[in-house]
Amino acid sequence: MNFSNQNIKEIIKFYSTDPKSGLEDDHVSMQREKYGPNTFVEEKNDSIFHKIKSHLFELMNMILLFVAGLSAYLAAINDQNFIKTAIVLLIILINISIAIYQENRAETALSALKKLSSPSSTVIRDSVKQVIPSNELVCGDLIELAPGMQVGADIRLIKANALQIDESSLTGESEPINKDADFTTKVGVPIGDQLNMVFSGTNILNGTATGIVVAVGSQSQMGQIAELLESQIKEKTPLQNRIDLLAKRLTVIAFIAGAIIFAVNYFMNTIPVMDNLMTAVVLGIAAVPETLPVIVTLSLIYGVENMARKKCHR
Numbered sequence: 001m002n003f004s005n006q007n008i009k010e011i012i013k014f015y016s017t018d019p020k021s022g023l024e025d026d027h028v029s030m031q032r033e034k035y036g037p038n039t040f041v042e043e044k045n046d047s048i049f050h051k052i053k054s055h056l057f058e059l060m061n062m063i064l065l066f067v068a069g070l071s072a073y074l075a076a077i078n079d080q081n082f083i084k085t086a087i088v089l090l091i092i093l094i095n096i097s098i099a100i101y102q103e104n105r106a107e108t109a110l111s112a113l114k115k116l117s118s119p120s121s122t123v124i125r126d127s128v129k130q131v132i133p134s135n136e137l138v139c140g141d142l143i144e145l146a147p148g149m150q151v152g153a154d155i156r157l158i159k160a161n162a163l164q165i166d167e168s169s170l171t172g173e174s175e176p177i178n179k180d181a182d183f184t185t186k187v188g189v190p191i192g193d194q195l196n197m198v199f200s201g202t203n204i205l206n207g208t209a210t211g212i213v214v215a216v217g218s219q220s221q222m223g224q225i226a227e228l229l230e231s232q233i234k235e236k237t238p239l240q241n242r243i244d245l246l247a248k249r250l251t252v253i254a255f256i257a258g259a260i261i262f263a264v265n266y267f268m269n270t271i272p273v274m275d276n277l278m279t280a281v282v283l284g285i286a287a288v289p290e291t292l293p294v295i296v297t298l299s300l301i302y303g304v305e306n307m308a309r310k311k312c313h314r
Contacts, residue, residue: 004189008156011156016140017212022125031138048100051099145198147208154199163206164177165177167192261280265280
């Protein structure tokens with residue numbers, strides 16, 4: 001249901017509430033059971049061991065482990081040093097460290113987003129005004145807004161008096177938004193243009209208002225962003241997928257080239273088999289783009305930080 005373009009009387013009827021006395025006490029638990037609690041769905045973060053294990057068994061790192069093992073074996077039987085093996089293992093360690101660092105940054109962003117929830121809200125239930133923790137809000141609650149408050153849920157306004165909202169945490173808009181309870185919208189209007197709505201996680205700058213809670217928890221606009229961030233932690237971006245595909249193709253080409261060199265030397269020259277195999281492995285290692293994900297990631301991080309610095313100096 002799109003609450004921004006619905007008549008306020010229909011919304012009041014939909015949630016079986018009252019625009020003056022609010023929800024009856026015995027309806028509160030029913031609403032919470034029906035629409036869920038006013039909290040974001042939290043998935044348990046993977047342990048550091050699980051993260052290391054999942055990244056270690058990625059295709060690129062598995063290839064590098066195979067190369068490291070083969071290099072170590074050849075170095076051992078030929079009584080040579082293990083410098084090549086150590087370098088490959090170091091690259092694996094760097095790859096895994098950067099991947100875990102990126103995941104932790106995403107999880108930190110999600111935690112910060114969850115902390116945007118207001119610690120308390122003023123509601124009217126059964127004609128009694130009371131201050132409750134925002135995580136106890138339910139759909140249909142009659143809520144009062146005043147300057148300095150953080151909004152604890154998505155709200156359709158009933159009345160508004162010179163109400164100004166800071167929606168920068170939600171839309172990125174730095175200017176205060178003037179809200180109007182009598183404003184009417186059409187279907188598909190962007191969030192920033194829904195002037196008869198106030199959204200979870202935003203801040204009241206000026207004015208006062210009353211409204212009906214229409215979405216809580218993961219159903220709110222901020223909750224949907226939190227769910228999106230949660231899913232993005234587990235999924236790769238299109239750029240990462242393309243880089244992985246490119247790395248796989250180059251790896252296949254590198255191993256095919258190494259096999260051809262081994263075959264040519266085996267049939268055309270009198271090079272000892274082990275020396276021939278070592279030559280093919282060294283050339284294969286040189287051609288495998290094991291640092292490609294690291295280089296691209298560091299380049300992107302540098303670009304973002306550079307843009308941030310330029311933005312701050314403006």
